Amino acid sequence: MGSHVLVAAGLCLAAAAGAEVSRLEQVGLCYTGFGVPGSGRPFVFGDTVLVNAGEGYPTVIDASDKRQPRIVRYIPSWYFTSIIYPLPARDLAYLSSSRGKLLVVKGLSTLRERGEMKEIPWDAAKWGRAFLAGLRPDGIGYTATTKEIVALDLNDPEQPKELARIPVTRLKGEGMPTVPEDHAVGTTLVREGYQLTFCPDHRLSAAILDGGRRVALLEWKSPTEPLVRGEFANVEVTDKAGASAFGRVLAMDKERLVLGHPASTSQYWQCRELTFYDIREPDKPKRSAHIAFNESGTHIRDLALAARYVFLADGRNIASGHCVSRNQHSRLYVLDAQQLVASEARTQADSTKLEDAKLLPSPKVVVAFEDPMPTEYSQMSLVGDTLYMNDYNYGLWLFDVRDPLKPAKLGGAPTSAEGHWLYLKGDHAFMAHTFGGTIHVISVADPAKPKTIGYYWDGQWLNYKARIRGKGQAMYLPQEDGLAVVDIAEPSRPWRVGELLDADGQPLHAPSLDVSDAHAFVAAAPRGKTPCRLLVYDIAAPLQPRLLSRVALDGGKGFRVLRAGQMLYLVGYGGKRLLAVDATDPNRPRITADLDAAEVEIGGRKHSLELKDGGGNGAPGLAFSRGHLFATTALEAPNAYVLIFDVRDPASIRAVGSLEVAERKGWQYFACDVLAEGNRLVLGDYGCEEVYDITEPTAPKRLAAYRRSYAWQAGVIRDGLLFVPKLDGLEVLRLP
Incomplete structure (x- = not known):
């Protein structure tokens, strides 16, 4: 049975369960307009x-x-x-x-x-x-x-x-x-x-x-x-x-x-x-x-x-x-x-x-x-x-x-828009905006003095529910109507070199992806008579992905994708469907578990498996750590803020805990995104970042919080720093 953590809405600096929390420290800031x-x-x-x-x-x-x-x-x-x-x-x-x-x-x-x-x-x-x-x-x-x-x-x-x-x-x-x-x-x-x-x-x-x-x-x-x-x-x-x-x-x-x-x-x-x-x-x-x-x-x-x-x-x-x-x-x-x-x-x-x-x-x-x-x-x-x-x-x-x-x-x-996505590669942060998918290339060689050095734009909006991924000199942009391949060998001048296509040579609709060293795993939403699919691409040559295999995801509206080792975890757009996929053999990925339900029971209480996909949850909202999957819901109280699933058994997806926010109502309290690294969980609300200790995955303990201007995604963690794509710019925070 999972335990519940109660967090007061709008009181990001208030302690969970009476304990004092520290404040994240701002290291640097680069405005990109809003x-x-x-x-x-x-x-x-x-x-x-x-x-x-x-x-x-x-x-x-x-x-x-x-x-x-x-x-x-x-x-x-x-x-x-x-x-x-x-x-x-x-x-x-x-x-x-x-x-x-x-x-x-x-x-x-x-x-x-x-x-x-x-x-x-x-x-x-x-x-x-x-x-x-x-x-x-x-x-x-x-x-x-x-x-x-x-x-x-x-x-x-x-x-x-x-x-x-x-x-x-x-x-x-x-x-x-x-x-x-x-x-x-x-x-x-x-x-x-x-x-x-x-x-x-x-x-x-x-x-x-x-x-x-x-x-x-x-x-x-x-x-x-x-x-x-x-x-x-x-x-x-x-x-x-x-x-x-x-x-x-x-x-x-x-x-x-x-x-x-x-x-x-x-x-x-x-x-x-x-x-x-x-x-x-x-x-x-x-x-x-x-x-x-x-x-x-x-x-x-x-x-x-x-x-x-x-x-x-x-x-x-x-x-x-x-x-x-x-x-x-x-x-x-x-x-x-x-x-x-x-x-x-x-x-x-x-x-x-x-x-x-x-x-x-x-x-x-x-x-x-x-x-x-x-x-x-x-x-x-x-x-x-x-x-x-x-x-x-x-x-x-x-x-x-x-x-x-x-x-x-x-x-x-490219005038002011909305910062939304972030891809970190070496000394450069690629921060994508909502309108037209404009990407600001920001040098973060000195995290205290991030600076815009270039732009990329191809006019295509990115998929709100996906993350930007990449390998080597290739950056993969999951768009509303396609998955672009961008050459970033010269970071200040990214260049589109192609896109990932399906077996019929068609662009992918509302794709979400994750990558390993050798493969890209892409879930494409259905379009017309073409059903939802999981596609695997060989990216040994990162700028020239090659389709290896595909698996039909019957009944799906599209899925968020997260890779953890040899396993993939897919969460349906709109929720109510979670899949575990064994990708050990990329030529024959296998669905090993399928949780298809409107609600789950945790500790004797029923929780909705709906995940709000509108503007209030314009982010992937998935993280994996220590055999557990964390998924944000964007639902208002009394619904859970984050659902926690035990996925240590590849054949099972079991709801075991939740992270909740009391009286969480209104647009300023969107549950947007979640990241995990080791025993740390970063929860990105629309106006706040919170850090939790997940040594015990089913009972997160809040360690630190930071009130900031609005952001859709939680960001990227590297070397003890959290890089956050805010609506108005890139903010660099030091984690506790």
Whole structure:
């Protein structure tokens, strides 16, 4: 019978069973940024680019060499912010905030070296949420509440002043679709982000009226005196349930306004159709052109107006889908607004209501650049002859558009994302990020001074439930749709050389793996008619794995894999299934034990065998020591935090103990990962590391704890140090 250990949730420094615990010591830290790429438009000033984070650390980039833009700094932040409102005249920039007050960064001229984000005094009761509809070069900004426009003097961020409250007949924003977050505010329906749109000189703006049903043009005679000029019916799409979504003004200048049509009523902005309006006479706006993209995968995220040409960013997916497939290739379209061609019939004629249903000519598509890599273009900024493109799957890309008919992709930089996986090889740590699978190569020759020296990116997201493994100069990346082989002989410049394929030459779906000196053991999840399988590869030549054998894992949804000597232990995605496999003969691996149950009994008490695989357990969560298997569950109390199994008999998987956390509820207490080395067990919670003595495997005793910022995986142990891939960087801790 196993015994139970009780640990108070959220009290990582409190003693288990009354005993004092020590604190892990931080040895080194290397920031790699934390955030959601593709959030908002990049702000370009001189050779510097500030890219917002959606949630987390904005990235400061030196773009003096446009073919090799260089990250120079991350601005620490845990705010939810996507839109940047620059005010160069005051050497500062404001940033939106969906969960607090308007933010400011002072000192643009020295932002590469210093400058922090701070909240400014913001009266949400009077001014609404911390979004600006526009910010003039003279420091006067505007917010759009549900009933009026508020003009603010923002020249002094310490003392914002209300200048005027401007009632606009029928502004009425209450009925407009909106969502509470702004991870990707340009591609979601955040009302404050689209209710009022200004042209670049702020002399003209477009306001959405009547809860979304009308668009009016406002001419600003002075910063506080708008005059309502012409208006027109907005486009609308209605679903079977009666919900409606309306068009958004994607861009405007003093002559043109571009209205994006909603493709559905989803909270995520989807657009495959545009209508151009001639607004040279604001009293009489008139439809001048229309274009529809017939492919269902098209999602116009943003556009930039040049004198003759219009640049369109097509992200090819619903925004914030939290994954990008290997076959998703964004597009950059260039339209010639002076070449009008006959328009095809609209793709949404039955669902989109228009004031004037006649067909209009279309601007000619003169360029349709498709990115060869998996990408999800978001918003962009056109500055001079350079287009700065934000990509949800990577970060910032730069395009040379001196010749609009031949746009050239120059270079890029991986902006803040989420640290998640870690592979340690020699003096280098390979830390992989969630979004796009970007890997930061960090030198840890001196653990006290870890430093980023390079990057790897192939655009494919890694499998949350697997670990990165490797042998020799090969690193194996378990991805959502494949298992890449990467050459790391030159650590600062990893290079993809291939991938592990099945017997039919197909990529592996959601694989998990472990390796020995001579073999890689891979569990691949089912796809279509192909069942779940255990595959064994010969890695005598590490960069050229060779498939040796395969075993069907009937009924499995996919498995986490852990090797211990000649045995493999597989834990099903979602739990409720544990397998023991004898891999002594890699050509004929044998399943020796199969625990297939919804629950187990330990010490007279029943425990669920469910393992939560969502964001709350984005880690392998498996460890082996002293004949016992430890598996995290990510379940809330009163369920077990970690289940302990006796596997000393290859023919048996027997639940014998549990590690529990009382009142463990909420996202900050995710049970993520567990490591074992000798008689030490390291348990990585989302916000805490704990070290246990497992001399008696069924009764762990807590030795030390460390409260830190968030991490998905517990890390890697080497030479008495624990290397942890936190969301915002690599942290090195000394174990007791």
